[in-house]
Amino acid sequence: MAKTTKPKITEDKIISLFMESVLEHEKVPSSVFKFCKEHDIKEDEFYGFFGSFESLQQIIWNKFFDNSYNLMQKNKQYASMTNEEKMLTFFFTFFENLTLNRSYVLFIMKEHKYSLEGLMQLKGLRKKFKDFASTLIEERNDEKQHKIFKYNAPLFAEGAWLQFLFILKFWMEDGSPGLEKTDIAIEKSVTTVFQIFESTPLEKIVDFGKFLYKEKFA
Numbered sequence: 001m002a003k004t005t006k007p008k009i010t011e012d013k014i015i016s017l018f019m020e021s022v023l024e025h026e027k028v029p030s031s032v033f034k035f036c037k038e039h040d041i042k043e044d045e046f047y048g049f050f051g052s053f054e055s056l057q058q059i060i061w062n063k064f065f066d067n068s069y070n071l072m073q074k075n076k077q078y079a080s081m082t083n084e085e086k087m088l089t090f091f092f093t094f095f096e097n098l099t100l101n102r103s104y105v106l107f108i109m110k111e112h113k114y115s116l117e118g119l120m121q122l123k124g125l126r127k128k129f130k131d132f133a134s135t136l137i138e139e140r141n142d143e144k145q146h147k148i149f150k151y152n153a154p155l156f157a158e159g160a161w162l163q164f165l166f167i168l169k170f171w172m173e174d175g176s177p178g179l180e181k182t183d184i185a186i187e188k189s190v191t192t193v194f195q196i197f198e199s200t201p202l203e204k205i206v207d208f209g210k211f212l213y214k215e216k217f218a
Helices: 011-025 032-038 043-047 053-073 083-100 102-110 116-120 123-142 153-173 177-197 202-217
Strands: none
Touching: 011 032, 011 053, 011 102, 032 043, 053 083, 053 123, 083 102, 083 123, 083 153, 083 177, 102 153, 123 153, 153 177
């Protein structure tokens, strides 16, 4: 009888096993040792991809972003979209991906009760998202001839990130069929913010974003 070959351990495979373990046991595994033993993985295979469960959780969010961004880029109309349309497309695509993993996301976020510890897993996602938002505003700035009319990209990106956190919390609490209320919230939120950016100092927008964030995460 031919010897069965053990499937190759990959980053995606470990992530899949981790997410399944979290949902089945309703907690993060107590140790890398026990997790690896349960799934017949060598510890050095795990550490070849991740330094800890914390870094693994951050990478999961990074992958949510990368998968959404890459899918969005495949849209033939993307290059000709306005900045507002690009942001809308990203939000819709990202939250569609989150919905495919809703049980995991809800558990892993609520486990920390929206504390700083819980938000630390979004550290990598925050950088990727802010880079994306900065690129959008820099493209907008290139269209403006006079410096006085150009926007502060880092400040714009911070405001966009706070808006993202607000929508994330809204999505987590959305009980509507097909999460249709989240779609409405995304469209209204992004459209309104871009309209405000045209006529309101960004500092006020960031202050408003902080207010929404505190209201939803309190």
